[in-house]
Amino acid sequence: MDRNQVKVAITGTGFIARGLTAAIEASPDLAVHKILTRRKIEDVSGVVKEYLTHSIHAFLEGADIVVECSGDVHHGTEVILEALSKSLPVITMNSELQVTTGSYLSQCGYLTEAEGDQPGSLAALAENARAMGFSPLVYGNIKGFLNENPTLEEMQYWSQKNGLSLEMVTSFTDGTKVQIEQALVANGLGADIAVRGLKGSPS
Template sequence: MNLFPLLQARNAAGRPVRVALIGAGKFGSMFLAQVPHVPGLEVPVIVDLDPQRAKDACKTVGWDEDRIAATTFTSEGAKAIADNVDVVVEATGNPAVGIRHARAAIASGKHIVMVNVEADVLAGPLLADEARKAGVVYSLAYGDQPALTAEMVDWARATGFHVVAAGKGTKYLPAYHDVTPDGVWQHYGLTASEAQSAGMNPQMFNSFLDGTKSAIEMAAIANATGLDVPSQGLLFPPCGVDDLPQVMRPRERGGVLERSGVVEVVSSLERDGRPVFRDLRWGVYVVLEAPNDYAADCFKQYGLKTDASGRYAAMYKPYHLIGLELNISILSAALRKEATGQPQGFRGDVAAIAKRNLRAGEMLDGEGGYTVWGKLMPAQTSLELGALPIGLAHRVKLVRDVGHGAMVRWSDIEIDVGNETVKVRKQMEAMFAPSPSR
């Protein structure tokens, strides 16, 4: 509330909120589309590996020639971070690059909005801690599902409800774990030409389909909210919005959850491929438990769908608008010094799992690729098993065979101990490793 009046006051004082955008892909372009319509918000510098592509993106989303001419387009992230900006938006999707940019922004006294959830899950607890110590904001990106879910969890807890489950919906079948970028569009519901015209990268969008992105986003939510991670990974139960209170409750109460207080993703497809009635493919949810009989009676009186006991109810948001909503994070950081979600600990991790039989000498190609997909697991389990994080499964060589469906471990790869991203990850593990007692 009140972000727009705060922005109006700052604009009237001649101090617009200035943003450096790093990464002008789909998410970045959606954000850029809104900028001309928000007085008091400026993007003086845009970073992309291909500056001309970024300039073309601005034209595509409706920027006029004067605005484009007044903007610096560069491939140098350091230049953007050093500019006279208040907030840095990291939207590259590359975890190593994202970590580097985030640390540079923090060191420069700039707030950082981390669209790059891959980087957040790999080292977010450390980055958020460094930002707090530096007096700047490290924030998840509003419009993306982790921040929206974290907001709903915060709302539920602040109003006195126990959070039973929280997460999002997606299109899922077990066979999707082995899908490669070659087959993504036929499952996703688009033609290759439609995807290309929309600027959609097949490997990135394959990570949405093969379960990796869901695992990454649920790890981010668990780390931001303190919710638990399912011990055996995500279940992806088929479930529509009306059935959330019935399905997403503990097993001893007739649901599918191993316990209360976990993250989980619901599928928009039944296991036989039929569509789920009133699915939540594009949305987020939280399942609540009434703390007393009076609150349970209020659920019924005000029309909430509940389970048979009347004690469990759900709230949900049917859609998320990705980069179109990003300004909420930017303005919250710049005007209120508040994050729209940030890691509070290390509770969830995402391990690399072989999509097929892999042989020693092969190179892994990371999230959404041809070799591995990402599975959610408790951080403690990941550390105990020596699981290779999906964020580090990019361009690394296997030193031994890994069977189809098996977890890739640190011991299975050729480790570059001098790699800066590896060092940051190991530092994060050392500082935030969960206690064995948990």
């Protein structure tokens, strides 16, 4: 590891964390420090085992920045509180955390949302539009699929296939996740909602 590289500590071992790990490994300026997981280390695939730890101390010790992408509000809040108590900057990809405990956490240190996730990308687009002299009227978040009434069997299949919890994959499918993301966008950018429940595909 180059001493000049920024050492990134990542929470979670889901597809977002794995993708982020791969991107960091390909960067000359960044290095994966540790990945905090609650799973059995031998059961985790797709990342270098030496990165993995169950210890919050080992996870934070020597890190330059923390990226919270566990998708878990309680766990994420605990990790961020520890990181901020050590004056480490934190980037999240966790909208659920931002709309629940984010307001409190933002008073404890440097906390921001990643541009790569939908709320962060919408914030960046809004900033670009305003810089060109435009006033955004709609902050749209479009998903490639929506099934408001998925079956248990369908969700169990996708949960197992993607290595995600049943609750998480269901929230991605039934629109819960997109509404949480849009609540974060509305709170962060001072927007209102078009209709209660948000607009979606016609039933």
